[in-house]
Amino acid sequence: MNKKTEQTIPQPIYRHDYRQPDYWIDKVELAVDLHDDVTIVRSILQIRRNKDTASEGQPLVLNGEKLTLKEIALNGQPLPESAYQVDREALIIFSVPDHFELSTVVAIKPHENTELVGLYQSNGNYCTQCEAESFRRITYFLDRPDVMATYSTTISADKARYPVLLSNGNRVATGELENNRHWVRWEDPFRKPSYLFALVAGQLVCHHGTFKTMSGREIRLEIWVEPQNIDKCEHALLSLQKAMQWDEQTFGLEYDLDVYMIVAVNDFNMGAMENKGLNVFNSKFVLCRPDTATDDDYEDIEAVIAHEYFHNWTGNRVTCRDWFQLTLKEGLTVYRDQRFTADMTDFALKRIRDVKKLRTLQFAEDQGPMAHPIRPESYIEMNNFYTITVYEKGAEVVRLYETLLGKEGFAKGLARYFEKHDGQAVTCDDFRVAMAEANQIDLTPLDRWYSQAGTPVCEVRGRYDAEQMTYTLQVTQSRAPTPAVQPAFMPCLIPIRVSLFDPKGQALPLQLADENVPIGEERLLSLSETQQQFIFVNIPQEPVLSFLRGFSAPVQVKMQRPREHLAFLMAHDNDSFNRWDAGQILAQELLLNLAQDWAAGRELKLDPLFIQSFGKILTDSRLNPSLKAMAMMLPDEKFLGQQIEPIDVDALYEARSFMTRVLARTFRRELLALYQQYHSTSPYSNSRSAIDARRLKNTVLRHFLTALQDEEVIALIGQQFQHADNMTDMQAALSCLMELEIPEREQALQQFYGRWQHDPLVLDKWFALQASSSLPKTLDRVLSLASHPDFNLRNPNRVRSLIWTFCSLNQVRFHSADGRAYKFLAELVLELDRLNPQLASRLVGAFNQWRRFDKLRRNLMESQLNTIIAQPNLSTDVYEIVSRSLN
Numbered sequence: 001m002n003k004k005t006e007q008t009i010p011q012p013i014y015r016h017d018y019r020q021p022d023y024w025i026d027k028v029e030l031a032v033d034l035h036d037d038v039t040i041v042r043s044i045l046q047i048r049r050n051k052d053t054a055s056e057g058q059p060l061v062l063n064g065e066k067l068t069l070k071e072i073a074l075n076g077q078p079l080p081e082s083a084y085q086v087d088r089e090a091l092i093i094f095s096v097p098d099h100f101e102l103s104t105v106v107a108i109k110p111h112e113n114t115e116l117v118g119l120y121q122s123n124g125n126y127c128t129q130c131e132a133e134s135f136r137r138i139t140y141f142l143d144r145p146d147v148m149a150t151y152s153t154t155i156s157a158d159k160a161r162y163p164v165l166l167s168n169g170n171r172v173a174t175g176e177l178e179n180n181r182h183w184v185r186w187e188d189p190f191r192k193p194s195y196l197f198a199l200v201a202g203q204l205v206c207h208h209g210t211f212k213t214m215s216g217r218e219i220r221l222e223i224w225v226e227p228q229n230i231d232k233c234e235h236a237l238l239s240l241q242k243a244m245q246w247d248e249q250t251f252g253l254e255y256d257l258d259v260y261m262i263v264a265v266n267d268f269n270m271g272a273m274e275n276k277g278l279n280v281f282n283s284k285f286v287l288c289r290p291d292t293a294t295d296d297d298y299e300d301i302e303a304v305i306a307h308e309y310f311h312n313w314t315g316n317r318v319t320c321r322d323w324f325q326l327t328l329k330e331g332l333t334v335y336r337d338q339r340f341t342a343d344m345t346d347f348a349l350k351r352i353r354d355v356k357k358l359r360t361l362q363f364a365e366d367q368g369p370m371a372h373p374i375r376p377e378s379y380i381e382m383n384n385f386y387t388i389t390v391y392e393k394g395a396e397v398v399r400l401y402e403t404l405l406g407k408e409g410f411a412k413g414l415a416r417y418f419e420k421h422d423g424q425a426v427t428c429d430d431f432r433v434a435m436a437e438a439n440q441i442d443l444t445p446l447d448r449w450y451s452q453a454g455t456p457v458c459e460v461r462g463r464y465d466a467e468q469m470t471y472t473l474q475v476t477q478s479r480a481p482t483p484a485v486q487p488a489f490m491p492c493l494i495p496i497r498v499s500l501f502d503p504k505g506q507a508l509p510l511q512l513a514d515e516n517v518p519i520g521e522e523r524l525l526s527l528s529e530t531q532q533q534f535i536f537v538n539i540p541q542e543p544v545l546s547f548l549r550g551f552s553a554p555v556q557v558k559m560q561r562p563r564e565h566l567a568f569l570m571a572h573d574n575d576s577f578n579r580w581d582a583g584q585i586l587a588q589e590l591l592l593n594l595a596q597d598w599a600a601g602r603e604l605k606l607d608p609l610f611i612q613s614f615g616k617i618l619t620d621s622r623l624n625p626s627l628k629a630m631a632m633m634l635p636d637e638k639f640l641g642q643q644i645e646p647i648d649v650d651a652l653y654e655a656r657s658f659m660t661r662v663l664a665r666t667f668r669r670e671l672l673a674l675y676q677q678y679h680s681t682s683p684y685s686n687s688r689s690a691i692d693a694r695r696l697k698n699t700v701l702r703h704f705l706t707a708l709q710d711e712e713v714i715a716l717i718g719q720q721f722q723h724a725d726n727m728t729d730m731q732a733a734l735s736c737l738m739e740l741e742i743p744e745r746e747q748a749l750q751q752f753y754g755r756w757q758h759d760p761l762v763l764d765k766w767f768a769l770q771a772s773s774s775l776p777k778t779l780d781r782v783l784s785l786a787s788h789p790d791f792n793l794r795n796p797n798r799v800r801s802l803i804w805t806f807c808s809l810n811q812v813r814f815h816s817a818d819g820r821a822y823k824f825l826a827e828l829v830l831e832l833d834r835l836n837p838q839l840a841s842r843l844v845g846a847f848n849q850w851r852r853f854d855k856l857r858r859n860l861m862e863s864q865l866n867t868i869i870a871q872p873n874l875s876t877d878v879y880e881i882v883s884r885s886l887n
């Protein structure tokens, strides 16, 4: 991050400008001396000229930011000042030999570091965060992922205050020093880019275990946490063991070092970081106990632990040539963690959750000012491109390979990728080529998924011809409009899974016009042109179409169809994803109509067909309870907002509340029965069935019964809150109370605060719950919570729990027509930008959709964005987001 001054407008860098570095660094020896006032970093680099690019005598330009250079020597000889130059971003040595050793000594000040990149402190301990470009805040270096070196790191510090000293690789030596100091040396035998470097020092304790690899090696697994958290590590350890085993079984990938360490820190900008052999985690994705963390938290922890572990192969062993290739490691690793979670939990449930997230957040990003291809063409600040597009859409694109090649073909391709590229820094093209080679198939048509921004839209028309007994599917593709200018849309290769059902709900055998016999009851169609036709023959009666089953490609579907077809699919589709989706589409259609009716002052009425279909789901005893909960949930306001322009926040809120109330009243008896059936009186268990039960009964309570606001329901909520022996039930009850204007609400909040004020992760929930309430007074509550003694701008989790929850997830209250919330956010962003630009830039993204709102809100948001951009010394992070938004 660089500061934007009025004189310098930050300039983008372009993917096409990539060239190899002029020098390579093969070996790094670091000595890091941690002291209260200053940290001294000595580095010895073995450097050689890159014969492919650099002519002799080319200057050496090393990245370095916020470093104070103390000493510099080349091959042991101190350099005179005339031989080099230091500025805010670089150290330039004018003339160097072909091979040499460069030694530098720099001073840094981790205790002043509020940005949480480079070396910083969290709760008095030291830790590092180097991805993407922050190793340069630790020492001078060629800080780019294609420069791979081996690292040896010696850390020294006060023995009492920093008894634990960790870095990547293996601990090879330790020793004592004067003044109660000690040192530890680590060596990482694997070459790695600088962004995977890590160092941790502090008062930490370790929860450990082991893993026996498939080749029989025993790996030591260590979870390092602050002492008070030692009883919250077992789930993380189990998750790690499961992930290791899964990767061996699924892809034959084994861990390579002898020790795998995870450190949990409280102050972290992101979720977690895959540093080689030494992951640093946001404590939120490590620590849990049944009474402090919910079932969803447990699932998130398992997924993030697995994600970081999977990076050891997809990211670390094979890394990215440059940051434009980020999706190479992130899309692939998200795909891997999604499959892992599906195997650990339930395939359909996981798929539904992932697609929901993609459609709500990524589709919105694609339609806003930040629209970019999964492999961006340019950026000003790389940190702004750790996006839902690069990650989640990237994972969908990886899934396209699986869909086209099958699971086995995919595994073969992945094996080929490692065989060719282990130890290298490569590109998305290299991945595609490896996949193609292993399967002897041309995959160049997939390239457009990497180069084009925006969501493809498939328009579908099905026509039945009774005389010919044919069913003709006409499919076109185009792109959903994007405000940012994009090159003309070129058609993509879109794999589409389809089935046809007869009126009894039987899937029909499918035979295309040019085939002799039917081949299965589900077909994979390849749409590669702007417009294509698929003709199914021998179809005895008008069928019901199930399109894009399992969400076989990340596209929007537009299709006119009778509501009866949707209701039919809700009841009969044998693809669980599409069965769920049919309900969502139907609910969405009705909600959007209701919102229009509300805005026009018309009386609201709910289509009996939907009530009936909802009732069937409610009483379907074969449906897994988690899936049932998913199916009952109405599309959220934010998602609905994306389907209309301008977004009418009040109408959507009223429409959704109305639908909820009608369903709750109509099915009061059934809902109460479900609640009772699944409300366990036995003690907490984390078995799948116990989790499913909690999910269903809490959905019933929070999303339906609470709307009734009657005494019986209030009593149920109160009882659940008072007697819960786990955080899932406790939080669910409290979130019900957040919707009710009753004395118990404030009592419960106080009680919860009293019990958990010393546990930061639980206190985050307390802030988030209040911020997510749909009560009109929420805005005032949030404003006052922002000056609560426990609110703290320096802790990203706390900021996200209050500010992000409110500004991004609470559509109806954030977009209050008086514009107070906008002003609040803008001021907060500016204050935060001085402390932590990365976090500020995430938050300001809450304005990204501003053009989609009504004129009043549009103007209010625009004026806040203008205030922000007018600020001198804005970070490049915030500058990039806001300038794109205003362009």
Ligand code: PHE
Pocket (backbone or CB within 6 Å): 129, 131, 132, 270, 271, 272, 273, 274, 307, 308, 311, 330, 386
């Ligand atoms: N590479 C991390 C992951 O997705 C995310 C991350 C990016 C963390 C940048 C910190 C900084 O696993």
Ligand code: ZN
Pocket (backbone or CB within 6 Å): 307, 311, 329, 330, 333
């Ligand atoms: Zn990742």
